[in-house]
Amino acid sequence: MSGIQRILVQLSPEDDNASLMARTGRLAQLSGASVELFCSVYSRELHRDYLFDKKAELHAEHGYVKGVEAKLEALSAPLEAQQIKVGLDVYWERHLVEGVMRKIQRFEPDLVIASMTHHNIVTELFSPDAERTLIRECPAPLLLARKQGWPDQVGLAASIDPFHPCPEPVALDNAVLDMAQQMALILGSQMRVVHSFHALPHSAIFDEHVVTDYEALQSKVLQEHRERIDTVLEPYGLGIGSPEVSILEGEAHKVLPDYAQRVPVSLLVVGHVAKGMLERILSGSTVERMLGSLPCDLLVVKPPGFVCPTDYEE
Structure with a gap:
């Protein structure tokens, strides 16, 4: 077995994650690593809609997170079919890069994988500043993947x-x-x-x-x-x-x-x-x-x- 045993994959629920998941499956199967699929999400529109009803806002947040979890479950199915151990996690975090970095610090992965578009942004959820933060501060090896497959x-x-x-x-x-x-x-x-x-x-x-x-x-x-x-x-x-x-x-x-x-x-x-x-x-x-x-x-x-x-x- 390799030294890569825990892979954390940062995903965007709005992105086409096919090529990213193909890389993840290939690496996990060949290395014997387990995989954690993760999203850091937030909706300003939802927050505005429930600005004066905190209880309803929390209920809406829960529904939003459950919807993202369902998307991660669908993405995890092909990995599980390959006998790869898969975990799922979603953070509701206003500052997205903070959610990602907090997850990295807690999970302590051997490898972090994130998508990178041709505009140098780690998924559509990220700004260029967030991408630079990942490059500078991620303590684990960070694989920034482009759209084209291997x-x-x-x-x-x-x-x-x-x-x-x-x-x-x-x-x-x-x-x-x-x-x-x-x-x-x-x-x-x-x-x-x-x-x-x-x-x-x-x-x-x-x-x-x-x-x-x-x-x-x-x-x-x-x-x-x-x-x-x-x-x-x-x-x-x-x-x-x-x-x-x-x-x-x-x-x-x-x-x-x-x-x-x-x-x-x-x-x-x-x-x-x-x-x-x-x-x-x-x-x-x-x-x-x-x-x-x-x-x-x-x-x-x-x-x-x-x-x-x-x-x-x-």
């Missing part, structure tokens, strides 16, 4: 960076590679590894002595990246010379979508590093910046020991 042979790649701006970049790369290796084993896929680096542009160098030896400087930078990559990959039986390993020059949020399209990749596993508020406002994380152009699903992994910065149980 092919029979899932192309899988791990994006690593030994120069992550975090205290232990190698530990984060190990977490990414371990997760990618686990998913490859579950899905019967070959794990590819990709690393992108952004070389210093010629125009940004102001030391005339360095400028005269620009090519040597670039060669030195590339060599340092290659050596670091070799060190990280050695425990996995891979290295720079392996056909599964690619080094790309350019900014990650620009070159990784092209790589995923070219290979092709159906699932890209990446590490996420927390940034300060000002840096997030100015640029966002690499993960967030490439969502709009990435043609495949994204599996976001946090560093070992990551703790959600917000306590949603308060």
Whole structure:
């Protein structure tokens, strides 16, 4: 059995969840995991209609939740037919992302799966801010799934960076590679590894002595990246010379979508590093910046020991 034993699936009762459920069933059956289908719901219209009758409002809320539970039961039937253990849960929560994060903290899943539209929104219930909150704060590996389904042979790649701006970049790369290796084993896929680096542009160098030896400087930078990559990959039986390993020059949020399209990749596993508020406002994380152009699903992994910065149980 794999290390994935509890899968939490965030669903929208208004969405067509067919491709999301197909992924869930495939992963659960192959890994032996149980599945929890979950919705965080709220109706402003219902609240307005019963503004002055609290008892009637509570009764209406109960009916609304029961209706969503019935939809989840219908979605669970194909999974149960595959002998997959399925649970259902619905939260009535005004702030939807808080409901999702509270469920994650309580359920402690090994994997969270949520839909992602081409507009970068996790289901129609979510705003872009909610999607970013999930990416930044979800402590479990987070699989953001696009509308298109997986092919029979899932192309899988791990994006690593030994120069992550975090205290232990190698530990984060190990977490990414371990997760990618686990998913490859579950899905019967070959794990590819990709690393992108952004070389210093010629125009940004102001030391005339360095400028005269620009090519040597670039060669030195590339060599340092290659050596670091070799060190990280050695425990996995891979290295720079392996056909599964690619080094790309350019900014990650620009070159990784092209790589995923070219290979092709159906699932890209990446590490996420927390940034300060000002840096997030100015640029966002690499993960967030490439969502709009990435043609495949994204599996976001946090560093070992990551703790959600917000306590949603308060």
